Amino acid sequence: MQIECKPLFEDTRFPQLITPKSGQGDSAALADWAGAEPAQLRALLLEHGALLFRGFGIHNPDALEAFNVAAGFGHLPYVRGVSPRHLVKGHVYTATDLKNIYPIPLHNEMSYTRTFPDAISFACSEPPKSGGETPLADMSLVLERIPEAIRSEFKDKQILYVQDVPEKVTRLVPKSWPQMFDTTDRAVVDAACEKQGIEATWKADGGVRLKSVCPAIVNHPKTKRPLWFNQAHVYHPSFAEELWRIGLRGMAIGAAALEFAARRFPDAGLYPHRTCFGDGSTICRRTMHIIRDAIWQETRQFSWQRGDMLLIDNLQLAHGRTPFRGRRSVLASLLVEPN
Numbered sequence: 001m002q003i004e005c006k007p008l009f010e011d012t013r014f015p016q017l018i019t020p021k022s023g024q025g026d027s028a029a030l031a032d033w034a035g036a037e038p039a040q041l042r043a044l045l046l047e048h049g050a051l052l053f054r055g056f057g058i059h060n061p062d063a064l065e066a067f068n069v070a071a072g073f074g075h076l077p078y079v080r081g082v083s084p085r086h087l088v089k090g091h092v093y094t095a096t097d098l099k100n101i102y103p104i105p106l107h108n109e110m111s112y113t114r115t116f117p118d119a120i121s122f123a124c125s126e127p128p129k130s131g132g133e134t135p136l137a138d139m140s141l142v143l144e145r146i147p148e149a150i151r152s153e154f155k156d157k158q159i160l161y162v163q164d165v166p167e168k169v170t171r172l173v174p175k176s177w178p179q180m181f182d183t184t185d186r187a188v189v190d191a192a193c194e195k196q197g198i199e200a201t202w203k204a205d206g207g208v209r210l211k212s213v214c215p216a217i218v219n220h221p222k223t224k225r226p227l228w229f230n231q232a233h234v235y236h237p238s239f240a241e242e243l244w245r246i247g248l249r250g251m252a253i254g255a256a257a258l259e260f261a262a263r264r265f266p267d268a269g270l271y272p273h274r275t276c277f278g279d280g281s282t283i284c285r286r287t288m289h290i291i292r293d294a295i296w297q298e299t300r301q302f303s304w305q306r307g308d309m310l311l312i313d314n315l316q317l318a319h320g321r322t323p324f325r326g327r328r329s330v331l332a333s334l335l336v337e338p339n
């Protein structure tokens with residue numbers, strides 16, 4: 001099978017749209033191509049950061065996994081992952097189970113840990129009636145937009161992620177530690193945390209506090225380009241700004257009220273997940289505003305079509321999800337390059 005490649009947008013290198021040259025493709029033919037041309041696939045992914053395969057009918061877990069395996073990727077289990085999602089089949093998960101009304105800010109997957117996927121493959125089983133895009137942003141360009149003084153401070157201090165994970169799901173935390181670590185055995189959790197350089201402290205209420213310090217900026221292992229690679233803005237108390245920006249005014253007012261309450265009652269546990277600099281000092285709101293603005297300016301999004309498959313380089317590009325109407329089914333696999 002032969003493929004055709006062209007940019008989806010005029011003003012960015014991502015995603016590259018890949019379609020069957022004959023006009024008719026199928027999932028088996030795409031898996032065969034990926035198996036036959038792994039070097040071309042890697043070169044395209046490295047050059048563009050994201051590849052959108054359209055017209056191959058990748059709309060079920062078997063087809064997505066067949067592509068992943070044929071392309072020579074290994075799979076990373078979603079252990080210690082924050083987002084609510086569930087395993088559908090094999091190594092294929094739901095992209096997220098978060099309710100449709102909530103946006104997911106752009107992020108590099110699992111950049112709050114030392115063990116993150118190299119790439120992610122998504123497949124659309126059912127596009128929503130409206131919204132539900134997976135916005136993407138080029139993190140090397142985001143980094144260029146961030147002033148040197150801010151970059152330098154983040155580079156020196158890194159980022160501390162603090163997460164209070166309950167034993168059972170709560171209104172504020174949609175994922176429990178037994179779900180996060182796929183076990184009810186605390187010793188297994190401790191061992192997983194030690195392996196990832198996470199400090200785990202068990203609490204009297206049955207929950208666990210996870211603390212990890214991770215870099216804010218990393219170099220891509222192949223291109224060596226520096227990248228903004230973190231989730232500082234996702235868990236910063238100034239999240240109301242994110243909601244206001246995308247027009248969710250009611251939700252933004254609620255988030256601002258929560259921020260006010262959290263300042264007034266710092267021990268009430270209103271921010272189960274939070275970020276600060278690695279030395280424990282606060283990241284100021286103004287800094288977060290500049291960082292969010294840089295991400296928004298580099299963000300592009302497209303509407304899903306049934307059978308679309310999106311392969312992204314998890315270091316070069318951040319991804320998110322916009323709110324949506326109707327049913328939406330997008331699958332995801334976390335991929336690693338073999339050693």
Ligand SMILES: [Fe+2]
Binds near residue numbers: 107109319
């Ligand atoms: Fe994600």
